[in-house]
Amino acid sequence: MKVKSVALVAIAAVIAIILPATNIITGAITNPFSWKSLKENAFATDYYTGLLNSIRYSIGYSTSPKQAVVGYNGWLFLGDQYANSMSVSRSKLFMTTGKMDARKAWREKWRETILKDFGAKFYVTIAPNKEEVYSENLPNWAKPYNKLPYSSFLNMQHDESLIHLHDRISSEKSSSPIPLYYKNDSHWNESGAWIAYQAISKHIKSHNPNLTFLAQKDISISNAHRTGGDISKFLFIENQVTDFDPIISTKNNSNIIIRSFESGAILYSGKNKRIDSPSSTIVVTSSDAKNDIKVLWLRDSFGTHLSPLFASTFxxxxxxxxxxxxxxxxxxxxxxAKTSPDIVILTIVSRSEFELTYFNK
Incomplete structure (x- = not known):
């Protein structure tokens, strides 16, 4: 009994030394002299959980399938905790023509209202889910069956305001030297955003021929790498995986100023950059945009990689x-009414658009 007690004390002592040391080395403890930082992170096991999960990930096993699904070739996909992504992918939840007609009616109502009452154009851009574009990398149990995928229903909609991006991005992926979506994140990368931008600009220009948009000659693409994205973080393996991270630079090299719409305070001033989805209204002004017009852009996180392109355009x-x-x-x-835009654009990912029951009214 005494030997067991000594052994347990010894193990506890080793853990008490190893965990804080590991968390200092890996940066989990940002300030080892701060009691708050030590209290919160000294005995965090994220690093070792990540090491164990990286082994599970390599053999196609997820410890949190509700959040992250491990596919083929190292691809990660969102689980059902996020807008029932897998159930939609597997066609366990599916769209109906009635719901699609309701969505079209919503778009048409606002297109007519915005044009009549505010003199502005209205467009809805729907970003495809990663699993729609790279379904070949889904595990077999998660692949769609029988029912038509959501993208097929969208292809049946032909109203002026809808910009459906699935087919354009899917057709371009085979010719792209790198994937258009991150393997371990739920979003497209800048190469995917560039394809989306081209489709968006083509549609908008067809109704606004006086507008000018970026062309291939206006940009350059450099290849970089980064550590894991949002889905890999659910498995604590973001530091064990890497991904392609293409960077698009516009040749006009605009500077931007970001202000709070409510207060007018300057939040950023400098080179054009990615902007995360803001929870309150911001105003982004560009020094060298192609069009001197105002755009109201209601967006989600799929707008992050589009934002530098929009700033160079508007x-x-x-x-x-x-x-x-x-x-x-x-x-x-x-x-x-407050922003008085020339164009209103809604950018929304397919899984969110699918889930919004408001559109079914």
Whole structure:
């Protein structure tokens, strides 16, 4: 009994030394002299959990399938905790023509309202889910069956405001030297965003021939790498995996200023860069945009890699996450009235658009 007690004490002592040391070395403890930092992170096991999970990941096993699904060739996909992604992919949840007609009616209502009451154009861009574009990398149990995929229903919609990006991105992936989506993140990368931008610009220009958009000659693409993205973080393996991270530079090399719309305070001033999805309205002005117009852009995280391209295209871009706006008619009208845009653009990922029951009304 005494030997067991000594052994347990010894093991506890080793752990008490190893865990804090590991968390200092890996940066989990940002300040070893701060009691708060030590208290919060001294005995965190994320690093060793990540090492163990990286082994599981390599053989196709996920410790949190509700959050992250491990596919073929190292690809990770969102689980059902996020907008029922896998159930939609497997066609366990599926769209109906009635719901699609309701969505089309919503778009048409706002297209007519925004044009009539505010003199602006309205466009809805739907970014395809990663599993729609790279379904060949899904595990066999997660692949769609029987029912038509959501993208097929979108292809049946032909209203002026809809910009459906699935087919364009899917057709370009085979000719791209690198994937258009991150393997261990749920989003497209800048190469994917560039393909999306080209489709968006082609559609908008067909209704606004006086506008000018970026062309292939206006950009350069350099290849870089980064550590894991959002899905890999669910498995604590973001530091054990890497991914391609193409960087697009525009040759006009614009500077931008980001201000709070409410207060006018300058939040950033410098080189054009990616902008994360803002929870409150911001104003992005560009020094060298191709068009001196104002755009109200309601967006989600799929707008992050599009944001430098939009800043190089439109002089003034009001940005805000669409949450709480597109499901509230008064808030939507109020924001349009306050910003007085020439164009209103909604960018929303397919899984979110699918889940919004508001559109079914």
């Amino acid at each position: 002089k003034t871009v009001y940005q805000r996450h669409w949450g709480g706006i597109i499901t509230n008619d008064l808030a939507f009208r109020s924001l349009i």
